[in-house]
Amino acid sequence: MKAAAVDYVRPGSLDEALAxxxxxxxxxxxLAGGQSLVAMMNLRVATPELLIDIARLPELRAVDEDADxxxxxxxxxxxxxxxxxxxxxxxxxxxxxxxxxxxxxxRNRGTIGGSLALADPAAEWPAVLAALDGExxxxxxxxxxxxxxxxxxxxxxxxxxAAGEIITGLRVPRLSAGARWGYVKLARKSGEFAMSLAVAVxxxxxxxxxIVIGATDGAPLVLDEASLLCAGGRFxxxxxxxxxxxxxxxxxxxxxxxxxxDLHATSALRAIRQALA
Amino acid sequence: MSAIKLxxxxxxxxxxxxxxxxxxxxxxxxxxxxxxxxxxxHGVCGACTVLVDGEPARSxxxxxxxxxxxxxxxxxxxxxxxVMAALRDSFHRLHGLQCGFCTPAMLITARxxxxxxxxxxxxxxxxxxxxNICRCTGYTNIVAAIAATARSxxxxxxx
Numbered sequence: 001m002k003a004a005a006v007d008y009v010r011p012g013s014l015d016e017a018l019a020x021x022x023x024x025x026x027x028x029x030x031l032a033g034g035q036s037l038v039a040m041m042n043l044r045v046a047t048p049e050l051l052i053d054i055a056r057l058p059e060l061r062a063v064d065e066d067a068d069x070x071x072x073x074x075x076x077x078x079x080x081x082x083x084x085x086x087x088x089x090x091x092x093x094x095x096x097x098x099x100x101x102x103x104x105x106x107r108n109r110g111t112i113g114g115s116l117a118l119a120d121p122a123a124e125w126p127a128v129l130a131a132l133d134g135e136x137x138x139x140x141x142x143x144x145x146x147x148x149x150x151x152x153x154x155x156x157x158x159x160x161x162a163a164g165e166i167i168t169g170l171r172v173p174r175l176s177a178g179a180r181w182g183y184v185k186l187a188r189k190s191g192e193f194a195m196s197l198a199v200a201v202x203x204x205x206x207x208x209x210x211i212v213i214g215a216t217d218g219a220p221l222v223l224d225e226a227s228l229l230c231a232g233g234r235f236x237x238x239x240x241x242x243x244x245x246x247x248x249x250x251x252x253x254x255x256x257x258x259x260x261x262d263l264h265a266t267s268a269l270r271a272i273r274q275a276l277a
Numbered sequence: 278m279s280a281i282k283l284x285x286x287x288x289x290x291x292x293x294x295x296x297x298x299x300x301x302x303x304x305x306x307x308x309x310x311x312x313x314x315x316x317x318x319h320g321v322c323g324a325c326t327v328l329v330d331g332e333p334a335r336s337x338x339x340x341x342x343x344x345x346x347x348x349x350x351x352x353x354x355x356x357x358x359x360v361m362a363a364l365r366d367s368f369h370r371l372h373g374l375q376c377g378f379c380t381p382a383m384l385i386t387a388r389x390x391x392x393x394x395x396x397x398x399x400x401x402x403x404x405x406x407x408x409n410i411c412r413c414t415g416y417t418n419i420v421a422a423i424a425a426t427a428r429s430x431x432x433x434x435x436x
Contacts, residue, residue, distance in 0.1 A: 002297065002299070006296050008279065008340065008343070034340070035335070038320075038338040042338075102408070103409075104333060105334050106335065108329070190404050
């Protein structure tokens with residue numbers, strides 16, 4: 001199908017984009033890489049009246065780093081992360097994730113901020129950024145604020161972004177030298193959206209251990225009990241099976257079918273094994 | 278209507294487009310470049326893959342209006358490209374196409390895999406082609422043609 005009629009503006013700066021978004025008296029959507037939004041427009045699942053194209057704004061494509069964190073502009077592409085063209089705070093996790101995401105033609109356009117803002121339940125970055133304890137930097141009519149990526153997504157295509165706000169960057173803490181991670185994506189075909197995905201991060205020096213699963217028909221799920229066990233640093237498959245199961249039981253708002261529950265338990269255990277064993 | 282200026286297959290052009298017009302419809306219907314094929318129209322089949330600023334992209338997921346000041350190359354624009362010449366030859370010799378609908382995008386994707394050094398094994402080529410669907414299911418010969426091209430260019434001057 002073809003997209004419905006829409007207006008389009010390409011502002012020259014972030015301030016101009018924010019002003020346009022604040023002023024818009026029609027259904028305005030921010031367009032970054034467009035790799036989901038344009039598909040949704042073609043299918044007429046999304047019918048915005050105005051597109052504000054931020055993909056090429058230089059301030060959203062920059063990457064800054066200091067000793068403790070890397071700050072990714074929201075419009076850094078998956079391919080740039082995959083290819084190591086930008087700094088990697090995650091000791092290989094983020095490039096591995098980027099390479100697993102869609103197809104190269106998609107990764108050349110799709111952006112990390114766009115992925116988080118759309119909050120597709122099966123998307124990789126919301127779960128991975130939550131596991132890495134990243135922060136989303138957002139700017140809007142009320143100014144600038146920072147939100148933890150764990151908890152940023154609140155549901156299917158729902159986030160804590162307020163009206164008029166744009167994600168400008170993602171700040172990701174650097175893993176320390178002894179940190180390890182695991183990442184498992186279960187999909188029937190390479191490049192497909194995941195049926196389950198799991199991320200495990202264990203960084204003893206920073207007292208950070210977090211297991212997150214995605215593709216759960218809702219926000220990424222932090223597995224608290226498994227995370228606590230992970231902090232111990234020892235891989236005991238049976239203990240982790242019990243902890244994961246307890247975590248999935250506690251996620252009372254999700255109606256996991258048996259098959260998907262098994263997939264999530266399996267991907268979580270495999271990711272933890274990668275990180276610890 | 279929005280005025281756009283872009284480079285298309287090496288030539289500077291100017292046009293006026295409505296914002297909802299996708300790049301693939303612009304190429305096929307406005308510029309008569311029908312080598313770019315339109316399949317699923319939501320980014321899954323890969324048939325509409327072109328180069329945007331030198332990198333493969335889905336022309337069904339890009340609005341023509343967003344291509345203002347960018348460089349677009351379609352399958353019609355590779356006449357002087359040595360890697361593409363080698364790929365054409367291998368696809369021809371090894372029967373790397375059946376109906377041909379997916380072929381232009383297969384070639385553009387294959388060229389990118391070779392250029393990035395991602396065509397070193399059958400498994401690597403197959404992973405790299407996951408986003409390009411051949412509904413004739415003629416993958417065996419497509420993969421063989423790409424592998425043969427990568428081998429013949431190995432050590433040579435790959436653009």
